[in-house]
Amino acid sequence: MTYRRTLRALGVGALTVLLSACIKLDMNLEVHTDDTVSGSMIMGASRDILPMLGGEEAVRQQIKDSLQEDAPEGVEVTDYSDDRFVGVEATLANVPISEFSGEAGATDDALIRHEGNKFIVDTTLPLSGEEFGAGELGSAAGSGEIRVAVTFPGEVVSHKGALDGTTVTWTGTLG
Numbered sequence: 001m002t003y004r005r006t007l008r009a010l011g012v013g014a015l016t017v018l019l020s021a022c023i024k025l026d027m028n029l030e031v032h033t034d035d036t037v038s039g040s041m042i043m044g045a046s047r048d049i050l051p052m053l054g055g056e057e058a059v060r061q062q063i064k065d066s067l068q069e070d071a072p073e074g075v076e077v078t079d080y081s082d083d084r085f086v087g088v089e090a091t092l093a094n095v096p097i098s099e100f101s102g103e104a105g106a107t108d109d110a111l112i113r114h115e116g117n118k119f120i121v122d123t124t125l126p127l128s129g130e131e132f133g134a135g136e137l138g139s140a141a142g143s144g145e146i147r148v149a150v151t152f153p154g155e156v157v158s159h160k161g162a163l164d165g166t167t168v169t170w171t172g173t174l175g
Helices: 003-009 015-019 047-053 056-068 102-106 135-141
Strands: 023-031 036-046 075-081 085-096 112-115 118-121 145-151 162-164 167-172
Touching (some): 023 085, 036 047, 036 056, 036 075, 056 075, 056 085
Parallel strands (some): 023 145
Antiparallel strands (some): 023 036, 036 085, 075 085, 112 118, 145 167, 162 167
16 A cells, blocks of 8 residues: 555545545554554545536545555554545555555655664645646645644754654645
């Protein structure tokens, strides 16, 4: 379950979600010293557009199908809903960083990588319209509710997010 495939799960078959600016991505991750990651990822679509996408179950199934194509051991996928969004929550338990970041795990393209005695997080997430198949719509593909929080196993020496103890939180929009 690479994080890039997970993010694409929200858009590849449901471009309408992007065009309506109605997605939710909320990642809460904890990096462990043994090069594993635990936490949760919530992915969903706005309740306002569910009828256009075939309903709650169609949206959930699309995301689940994409996630389960290559989910490693230690990932549990359950239904998620709140007052605004419907989707799934993937819970990770001690998943190796290399499996979480996929083949990119050893490159500068990984969300999380371990270099020497440091863990590095790249929060430049691939959330452009082109990445999701929106073509020339690009930034017109909208925004969304996007939050990524990572707790590190030690002192944070540099960051471009909001720091609280050893947790750095980034928020953003599509595009």
